[in-house]
Amino acid sequence: xxxxxxxxxxxxxxxxxxxxxxxxxxxxxxxxxxxxxxxxxxxxxxxxxxxxxxxxxxxxxxxxxxxxxxxxxxxxxxxxxxxxxxxxxxxxxxxxxxxxxxxxxxxxxx
Amino acid sequence: xxxxxxxxxxxxxxxxxxxxxxxxxxxxxxxxxxxxxxxxxxxxxxxxxxxxxxxxxxxxxxxxxxxxxxxxxxxxxxxxxxxxxxxxxxxxxxxxxxxxxxxxxxxxxxxxxx
Numbered sequence: 183x184x185x186x187x188x189x190x191x192x193x194x195x196x197x198x199x200x201x202x203x204x205x206x207x208x209x210x211x212x213x214x215x216x217x218x219x220x221x222x223x224x225x226x227x228x229x230x231x232x233x234x235x236x237x238x239x240x241x242x243x244x245x246x247x248x249x250x251x252x253x254x255x256x257x258x259x260x261x262x263x264x265x266x267x268x269x270x271x272x273x274x275x276x277x278x279x280x281x282x283x284x285x286x287x288x289x290x291x292x
Numbered sequence: 293x294x295x296x297x298x299x300x301x302x303x304x305x306x307x308x309x310x311x312x313x314x315x316x317x318x319x320x321x322x323x324x325x326x327x328x329x330x331x332x333x334x335x336x337x338x339x340x341x342x343x344x345x346x347x348x349x350x351x352x353x354x355x356x357x358x359x360x361x362x363x364x365x366x367x368x369x370x371x372x373x374x375x376x377x378x379x380x381x382x383x384x385x386x387x388x389x390x391x392x393x394x395x396x397x398x399x400x401x402x403x404x405x406x
Contacts, residue, residue, distance in 0.1 A: 212391075213391075213392050215395075224294070224397040224398065224399055224400055225335065225382070225384075225395075225397045226294075227394040227395065227396065230394060270334070270335065272391075272395075273391060274390065278390050278391055279337050279340065279348040279350060279391060280337065280340070280384075280386075280391040280395055281337055281391070282334055282335040282337070283334070284334045285334050285335075
């Protein structure tokens, strides 16, 4: 099935370091969503971005939507052990279905 | 608690068998999505229903089928099961009909085919 690449696929960081994951689409998106899935859990909605160049913050998390609405990033400042999990972007990539990216798995080294 | 209920939580069955997974969406949500997540893999879109009608289809196998009932709950039927069908199956619901509203996921059904 259609998948959207996220990079990196895996990221191991020392607790307190920053983390960034990127999501790229070949087509312009009407919106992009971000989800977090804890180990053994289910995906949980974090945020939705709609406007070109939009930046939204949730505490230590910063979400960005590219000017061309084809890419997005999630940046976590000063990671904590509670940030462990897989982060997915999702959106209507090339179609109207809610398609998920391949995800970035974040592990924290205490 | 997302408000989306999936049953059963775990299912172990033999190859060649047929199973039914059930999903009750959040109160008021008209859209139901089904996703398959294999071990350490991403979320593969299977199918979406909106208010009882099929809205979008992913690469769902012909051995798989789904429906959404008048009370909006949905069932995913998997038949002639193969070992490779072992996976987590998630149901999600949303208030909208397109990919423009947030989706709420259930806890998933872990299917093991032996």
